[in-house]
Amino acid sequence: MASIPNLNTLRTGRGGPRLRGSRRGGRGASSLGDDASDSADVASKDRIIQSTDYDASSSRLSALELGYLTDPYAKAFLKPGEQIPRRYPIINRGTYVRSTAIDKLVLRFLQAEPGIRKQIISLGAGSDTRYLRIVGDHAGQDGVVYHELDFETNVAAKKAVIERSPALADRLQKMKDGGCSYHLHSVDLRDLPSSLPGIETDLPTLILSECCLCYMPPEQATTAVKYFNDRITSPIGLVIYEPVRPFDAFGRTMVSNLASRGIHMQTLKRYSSLDAQRQRLKMAGFDKQGARDVHQIWETDAWVSEAERERVERLEWLDEVEEWQLLASHYCIAWGWKGQTFDSAWGGIEGARTSAEDRDDELG
Template sequence: MSAPSIPNLLSTRGSRGGGRGGRRGRGGRSSSSASSRNHDTIIQGTDTDAAVSRMSAVELGYLEDPFAQYFVQRPAVAAGAVTRRLPIINRGTYVRTMALDRLISSFLSGIGQGQGQERQVISLGAGTDTRCFRLFSQPAQAGLVYHEIDFPAVASKKLQLVKDVPLLRNIMPDPASEAETWKQLLQNGCRYYCHGLDLRDLTKPDSKSLDGLRTDIPTLLISECCLCYLETAQAKDVIKHFTDKIPTLSIILYEPIKPDDPFGRQMVSNLAGRHIRMPTLDDYKNSEQQHARLVEAGFEQVREMTVEEIWRTWIPEEEKERVDGLEGLDEVEEWNLIAGHYIVAWAWRGQGFEAWDGITG
């Protein structure tokens, strides 16, 4: 996804070269339509921050992503002035990306193999996420169906960028546009769909099913700080939209938690200062409530870990040494505090998820 920086709610210290860590979100209506539109615009704008955070982590050697450079403002890249985030933010971007890469790789390589090679990924609020390009540039992803959903303006901008950049165009050649959906038939039987759609419209009674959606193959639903921008009832309805249709279904959530302790209250205050709300944060405040949320949604098995726990248990010691050597991190206590306020939760129902069941450390 588009590499949200860990302190996106809470960093008041800024970054080297300006700007703050951010993340695109998709939703969050307020009482009036005017303020709702304004909030949507603000949330869409945070995707720019997310792209810069990802590029910062790539430029400094935390991550490898040859596509990240195309999703930051080109004048800044040409001038060599890509914003460098603080070390604590770069580490957060790195850990979140590594965690989701591990879970998604496990899904693609080990889940549903007894049912054939076809698998499906649905990325909610995809924004400038580059994962689809990274996956489709790998020859091993035969039979992958990949959906991205975002506001029409965001999806249209991404489509235009693919048309303009040869490296991206070589991965996604000859786009075929129909209405608000851009669809591709790629090599090895892969399919890609970019849907220009407000998630809140997806759950309306008269809404049509997503073009190309498969209900008969193992599916992974991904929400990286996306559903948290919706009202709680809307977020539930989005998940239900897919649980009602797809029997063999899994989900990955990346969201903030603990809004009521001193650090969490500062997070929420900083959000409010940017005119951003995360309504579900009031209802899913901790690991237990995130767990219960997914059980209530109909998933049979649920796991969750904070970003701090993932750093301690998933990242090998030699890799930690490499990351530490990139910049050094003096604020270890602050890192533990920040990383403890973000969670990755994953859940599933159906057969063939043994690989996920074994991911604990």
């Protein structure tokens, strides 16, 4: 294939997937000029990173407009006069699977052990509306502490949307009145401060990373996870959505296409398979781990019921079945945890290694 679309986006002419925290590996600078050049290079890459939240928002709006998803708050992020873009069917289906699967993990966490106050930390959240959509309806009587971390530019843009949207402001106020606490942090995950305002270290905590950590060097991604793992003294879990399988023909083409646009998924080769993702979570200190690719999730009744698959299939005619299967098998959701709260929430979800993964070992 000449061009392989990303599950998160299909853009024409410019850009790429939603990025968070990308920085080129350092090199020794022999002069002030080299330092300035490196700084300009990093700043340029960061501007691309900051702007790509548009991709995720556009793909979500496309899926919403066609009935794949329900989200009463997403349209607030449309610019005045902006039309909702139309993505290809495989993109819409991928957006659906990604969103609903992560929502399921979040809901199970919120519903586990009723009466216990909980905390969610979303890395590179951008224009995501999960706090408004999910937490607002399932926070329970004790409320939820919710943190979103992103670049200052993206945080400022989100604050501006909230300020000009009475519906969003009203929803946030009602959630605050109900005991929820919402924090927007302007931070760089590559250089986290010694503490973040509002983090409650004694609450069961769920960390979300959707196409975020994969754009950081592996060591920095590990450090970012360790930052929270070291501070949270209660049960803690992590959900990751990332690309996998870069070594087969499809994966090599995908990586090449992204690289031609200056996009490098820096953790991809190290965590190239579902099992590598599980081992990553284990090494990070999570006692239990699970992983499934997007195609497996779509095909599994425990994630997407037969009736729901039939409903989604009726929304659009999808004739690129082989392309869908290839694309969906190159993205995954991995989850890891330690502590009773997550045992209750996720213990029954099947995420162990399957025999079909043997091919990953052969390619890796």
